[in-house]
Amino acid sequence: MTGANDTERHARAALTRIIEPGDTTGGRWLREHGPTTTLHRLTTPGPPLPGVTPKRWAGLRARAAHTNPDHDLATAHHAGARFLCPGDQEWPTQLDDLGDARPTGLWVRGTPDLRTWALHSVAVVGARACTEYGAHTAARITAQLAEEGWVVVSGGAYGIDAAAHRGTLAVHGATIAVLAGGIDHAYPRGHTHLLQRIAEQGLLIAELPPGDHPTASRFIQRNRVIAALTRGTLVIEAAHRSGALATARTAQRLGRHTMGTPGPLTSAQSAGVHELLRGEATLVTDADDVIELVGTIGTLAPRREGPLLPRDTLPPTTSDVLNALPAHGTAHPHDIARHARTTPDDAIAHLYELHSLGFVERNGDTWQLARHHPPHPATPAPQP
């Protein structure tokens, strides 16, 4: 960790319970004064920080009086989660594009490296009340994306979100759910099992601390994280004025690609997507169309010119999985997991991470070392 020191980390953890997601005034305080001073000003007597009414300042101070970051960090740890701060090696720097609306910190549950996954991720979002056609389309395209090594990011909601997560999990692919409440707060309740599976095979991330609940504005602000985290946002189905369209428009503002899948003109659930496609968004029909737009893993992954991350900076468990692959030929995740002394789900998560870094390649159900995997002085590629 090269980012925040312990004091700053504790301050940011506390501030995730005080400052609402997307609050740019709070973001400005963090930028101008840093997290420690900001928290100090909120928890000790004195004049308010600039940009808020006295009433709002009083409200923030009332929240600040009840924070207990040690407890939140312990709860997160107990739930198998960690807390990331800007500047951490695992921090997804794409979020910095949000400026003062950048998250104060991120609560993350799951073994994969968030930064690495986010580098080659695509958002797939859409209507809660989707049609069979929409669910089928979402599942088909996300399965294709996952098989091509892309990470599918969505919001864990009913409808298209669920179809996107499930389509990815079905092919043992990599998926991230960005939640509008705490990472230990399964919402919607009907997705308790799905979110549990995502936590085991992928990542759950949240701006809110453990135990916090989603609200209407938190759902909206959550969408900006989905848009910022990914290289592009694909809307599968959306009625006019759908929240998924807001995610796409945020993606556009951030310079990300926006995409949509068409549907019948007779379907109200496609009308919003068609509206989007009449603007800047690109019509896509399958994962190849998406990848053509957001780029290929090859263009993201390190090549001979030099690795994106050198091999000795890999986290130990990721490194164990890499070392579990045979020098020649392919291996099943089950065997790789046994050699790396971990579970198959964990091995697959690390294999996708290694895939995004160009270390390994996938062939159907098996994996192998990439032919041009990044050279490293300490572990030279075997010479023939």
Next chain:
Amino acid sequence: MTGANDTERHARAALTRIIEPGDTTGGRWLREHGPTTTLHRLTTPGPPLPGVTPKRWAGLRARAAHTNPDHDLATAHHAGARFLCPGDQEWPTQLDDLGDARPTGLWVRGTPDLRTWALHSVAVVGARACTEYGAHTAARITAQLAEEGWVVVSGGAYGIDAAAHRGTLAVHGATIAVLAGGIDHAYPRGHTHLLQRIAEQGLLIAELPPGDHPTASRFIQRNRVIAALTRGTLVIEAAHRSGALATARTAQRLGRHTMGTPGPLTSAQSAGVHELLRGEATLVTDADDVIELVGTIGTLAPRREGPLLPRDTLPPTTSDVLNALPAHGTAHPHDIARHARTTPDDAIAHLYELHSLGFVERNGDTWQLARHHPPHPATPAPQP
């Protein structure tokens, strides 16, 4: 008629039977030598015109030996058709954008003025083997376009073409069928009745002289006329490699708008349209979207600034229909027809023509003089 003189007109009529549609070598001869000389060279001994092999020249001369333009013009006249040449007042000058691939002349059947209609026309084309969804979409959008005063141009084929023509005729709208054979040759045979209705209420046009048959290459060349004649081409349904896509691509090359209606990703008949929409074409969902792109009648029709065509240049029957409208209030086509001493179908055709010129307005089933119809010194608007 300010265009071709009688000799040139006869020569062009003959040449429509000799030079194949879209033949740019023949087009160059017409441009460089004129129709009379070109025909003379083809029908008298002497060296070939440049740009053809001796074998091809011999083939053209063999055809030329069997032309009888007087007979063709008489046949056309008998079928209620006329022959238009470039430069004629009724010639649709948009076709000049085709350069040397411009039609040698056009055989036209139906009472409306082709030039006027073409000014505010949209092509609606698509798959022969269309789905119910495609036929429904074509009928809905063309009915809306017709009610907004737009002329729907298509190819008279089965599938989308037929749905487009029928959708227009169903609301007593204006439609043009561009045929790949002669205007007296009903193709496909199953559309004999439909083409008859179009000839009565709209226009049939053809590059080929009476009695000539469509061929594969003539279908392809016919598409360029549809693309050039109109302000934009809308593809409703098309599989990959469909002829309708070729029409759209020609429209693009000519600087016309190209549009497509989306459909389910699961439909092969929408796959070609989606391909088009991934390029330059614009996704449209209804007639308003089409009109937003190709412009409003208002921008095409004459305003107070001055008429597009002065009132005294109107053909006599059109003028009769205009004079049959009451000075105040609205009238039904049936009553207008009685006053103009013509049939209701004929009256409706002229009313659409007058609509495009800004002389009249439509209100549901009734028509009235436009409030700002073009002033003319010879026939001043009645003063209150």
